Amino acid sequence: MTAHETVRVELGPRSYDIVVGDDVLAIAGEMMAPVLRRPRVVVVTDTHVADLHLETLLRSLSDSAIDAEPIVLEAGEQTKEIGHFGKLMEAILALDIDRDVALVALGGGVIGDLTGFTAATALRGIDFIQVPTTLLAQVDSSVGGKTGINSPQGKNLIGAFHQPRLVLADSRVLRTLSRREMLAGYAEMVKYGLIGDTAFFGWLEGHGADLVDGDPDHIRRAVVACCRAKAAIVAADEREGGVRALLNLGHTFGHALEAETGFSNTLLHGEAVAIGMVMAFDLSARLGLCPPDDAARVRRHLAAVGLPTGTNFTNSVLWDPSRLMMHMGRDKKVKGGALTFILVRGIGDAFVSRDVPAEEVSAFLEGAVAA
Ligand code: GLY
Numbered sequence: 415m416t417a418h419e420t421v422r423v424e425l426g427p428r429s430y431d432i433v434v435g436d437d438v439l440a441i442a443g444e445m446m447a448p449v450l451r452r453p454r455v456v457v458v459t460d461t462h463v464a465d466l467h468l469e470t471l472l473r474s475l476s477d478s479a480i481d482a483e484p485i486v487l488e489a490g491e492q493t494k495e496i497g498h499f500g501k502l503m504e505a506i507l508a509l510d511i512d513r514d515v516a517l518v519a520l521g522g523g524v525i526g527d528l529t530g531f532t533a534a535t536a537l538r539g540i541d542f543i544q545v546p547t548t549l550l551a552q553v554d555s556s557v558g559g560k561t562g563i564n565s566p567q568g569k570n571l572i573g574a575f576h577q578p579r580l581v582l583a584d585s586r587v588l589r590t591l592s593r594r595e596m597l598a599g600y601a602e603m604v605k606y607g608l609i610g611d612t613a614f615f616g617w618l619e620g621h622g623a624d625l626v627d628g629d630p631d632h633i634r635r636a637v638v639a640c641c642r643a644k645a646a647i648v649a650a651d652e653r654e655g656g657v658r659a660l661l662n663l664g665h666t667f668g669h670a671l672e673a674e675t676g677f678s679n680t681l682l683h684g685e686a687v688a689i690g691m692v693m694a695f696d697l698s699a700r701l702g703l704c705p706p707d708d709a710a711r712v713r714r715h716l717a718a719v720g721l722p723t724g725t726n727f728t729n730s731v732l733w734d735p736s737r738l739m740m741h742m743g744r745d746k747k748v749k750g751g752a753l754t755f756i757l758v759r760g761i762g763d764a765f766v767s768r769d770v771p772a773e774e775v776s777a778f779l780e781g782a783v784a785a
Contacts, residue, residue, distance in 0.1 A: 443478030530561030534576035549599025598684025612762030664690030
């Protein structure tokens with residue numbers, strides 16, 4: 415593999431590149447210059463990422479004669495609350511921007527979603543560039559244009575589809591992640607194999623442990639594979655009318671688990687997705703749709719790399735199936751009152767189902783929570 419690999423997201427006039435590779439951050443200015451309407455950006459980041467990577471990015475922008483004004487926010491999910499969004503918007507408008515200025519999101523999913531939504535709404539829409547610094551953001555949230563913030567009613571209920579102009583995924587920045595964060599991102603990687611690529615899942619079974627340990631070649635190769643898969647799905651269904659929903663494998667259950675743990679550090683999003691994917695396989699097996707051996711294989715792999723695979727990941731929560739059902743009923747994936755699940759016929763063969771009877775799900779959860 416060359417030092418950088420480019421994946422194109424084909425969306426007509428809104429097409430853009432995802433550049434994956436070592437040291438992309440150090441040449442970010444050079445890469446951004448051709449997509450900027452004029453050489454001025456506002457960089458949005460958080461305190462944690464700023465300490466690690468802001469200087470490198472600013473130096474690179476300055477080397478390319480791009481004016482950059484940084485805005486450093488508090489780190490954490492609370493930064494996606496409406497109040498924080500309001501303050502960020504005011505801070506950006508106070509810089510006297512015009513519609514040719516672009517925002518740059520330097521950070522993980524929170525910074526990417528918030529900055530993207532701010533770009534979607536500032537001056538009725540300005541450009542933005544994603545510089546994802548977590549594995550999860552590199553393989554999922556920075557690609558595809560879903561942007562949003564949280565409201566007291568739930569996560570990401572306020573948002574917009576607004577595609578970035580460019581995504582720069584620097585593999586080296588992942589070295590600063592904790593093992594837990596690597597694993598949370600890894601769960602989203604496994605998702606691509608489970609949705610539609612049995613061979614990729616097999617490759618992960620062989621190389622996933624090394625990847626999580628930081629093997630740079632494996633990381634780059636797998637990030638490129640995931641971005642390719644996501645680019646193809648987004649190109650086919652930008653606004654989630656069909657196939658894009660498959661990216662929600664594990665998310666209906668996962669969202670309920672996260673809601674019950676207060677979207678806190680008790681359970682990271684990627685960890686919830688890992689458990690949710692095991693549940694989606696187990697429910698599919700229970701419904702006779704998927705071989706039980708495939709469900710067991712998924713559980714085995716996730717457990718082998720160190721991801722949680724069931725509600726027994728913690729004994730600090732008293733799991734109640736009816737509360738999980740309640741959270742699932744509030745999920746934004748509910749359509750006309752029907753729960754939407756991504757179910758599977760096996761590894762690499764996911765499909766959307768809107769006709770699983772609530773009693774089946776309830777009975778399944780009784781067993782899953784007791785296990
Ligand atoms: N994270 C799911 C999607 O982008 O559709």
